[in-house]
Amino acid sequence: MASPLIGAVDIGGTKIAVGVVDASGKVLSRTQAPTDPDRYSDGIEMIARMLRETAKISGVELTGIGIGSTGPVDPMRGEFGDVDFLPGWRGQSPVKDLAEIFKVRVALENDGDAAALAEAGWGAGRNRSRLIYVTVGTGIGGGIALDGKLYRGVDGAHPEIGHQVLDPSGPPCSCGFRGCWEALAAGPAMAAWLESHAPAAYPHRQGINAKRICELAQQGDAVALQAIEHEAYYLGLGLANLINLFTPDAIVLSGSVMKSAPLFLDRIRAVIRSGCRFVPAEKTQLTLASLGEDTNLIGAARVWHYRFGQ
Numbered sequence: 001m002a003s004p005l006i007g008a009v010d011i012g013g014t015k016i017a018v019g020v021v022d023a024s025g026k027v028l029s030r031t032q033a034p035t036d037p038d039r040y041s042d043g044i045e046m047i048a049r050m051l052r053e054t055a056k057i058s059g060v061e062l063t064g065i066g067i068g069s070t071g072p073v074d075p076m077r078g079e080f081g082d083v084d085f086l087p088g089w090r091g092q093s094p095v096k097d098l099a100e101i102f103k104v105r106v107a108l109e110n111d112g113d114a115a116a117l118a119e120a121g122w123g124a125g126r127n128r129s130r131l132i133y134v135t136v137g138t139g140i141g142g143g144i145a146l147d148g149k150l151y152r153g154v155d156g157a158h159p160e161i162g163h164q165v166l167d168p169s170g171p172p173c174s175c176g177f178r179g180c181w182e183a184l185a186a187g188p189a190m191a192a193w194l195e196s197h198a199p200a201a202y203p204h205r206q207g208i209n210a211k212r213i214c215e216l217a218q219q220g221d222a223v224a225l226q227a228i229e230h231e232a233y234y235l236g237l238g239l240a241n242l243i244n245l246f247t248p249d250a251i252v253l254s255g256s257v258m259k260s261a262p263l264f265l266d267r268i269r270a271v272i273r274s275g276c277r278f279v280p281a282e283k284t285q286l287t288l289a290s291l292g293e294d295t296n297l298i299g300a301a302r303v304w305h306y307r308f309g310q
């Protein structure tokens with residue numbers, strides 16, 4: 001096949017990004033719009049419009065379309081699952097609909113799996129046989145790639161690494177448990193911890209978020225540094241569990257909180273060293289995602305290559 005040019009669609013909770021990605025994983029053009037939570041038919045029309053627009057900007061004909069979507073999806077049937085922020089999209093098939101509109105082959109995966117495929121094929125995970133991709137932002141998610149193949153559960157299910165329980169007496173989680181990794185260590189959990197532990201007179205409490213905490217910590221703010229310490233401890237515990245369970249070659253770290261990874265990494269490594277004694281934890285490389293801001297978009301394109309291109 002001549003060098004495929006893939007229309008990539010990254011569907012997130014707040015925005016939909018669309019772009020054209022070449023056969024080396026390079027983004028040729030991109031556009032984005034807010035995720036419209038209402039009618040699916042309007043959503044799919046908007047995505048089609050964005051695909052035409054980016055293809056026109058790059059001056060290319062699309063060879064195929066790859067989709068990465070947050071929330072549960074059925075990659076085999078190409079359908080959305082119970083996507084809680086898009087109730088009207090449940091059971092709909094963007095794979096079928098976009099294939100009809102564009103007359104090309106279309107593939108869909110969970111966005112964590114899509115990003116894992118991108119890092120495994122084009123990014124920091126190249127030549128790493130057992131790779132776990134972890135993204136820490138407003139939630140914690142990821143994907144597992146073994147010898148370039150996605151690990152899938154029963155019925156194609158996507159494992160939810162963010163919902164491993166680290167503290168059963170911890171804060172409640174949307175999944176029903178308490179003290180999940182996500183509830184303890186995603187960005188909003190950092191802000192919540194600071195809000196409940198900062199002294200009453202702490203001047204930065206108003207509108208605090210993970211990004212601001214990291215900035216304050218870099219300036220030496222003592223309360224923010226405590227929040228970083230707490231965050232790094234729970235990041236370390238969750239990663240230690242993944243290492244004990246899977247002994248991977250590499251764990252690729254991504255997401256908005258990991259933009260400040262240097263603040264956390266020493267403590268994370270110390271936590272891992274303190275407990276992973278029965279596995280060669282020092283051989284698991286902790287590495288930062290190398291595809292940058294567009295990891296999810298590039299991942300969406302990689303989904304097409306994974307399904308049809310090999």
Ligand SMILES: [Zn+2]
Pocket residue numbers: 162163164173174175176177180182183
């Ligand atoms: Zn949970």
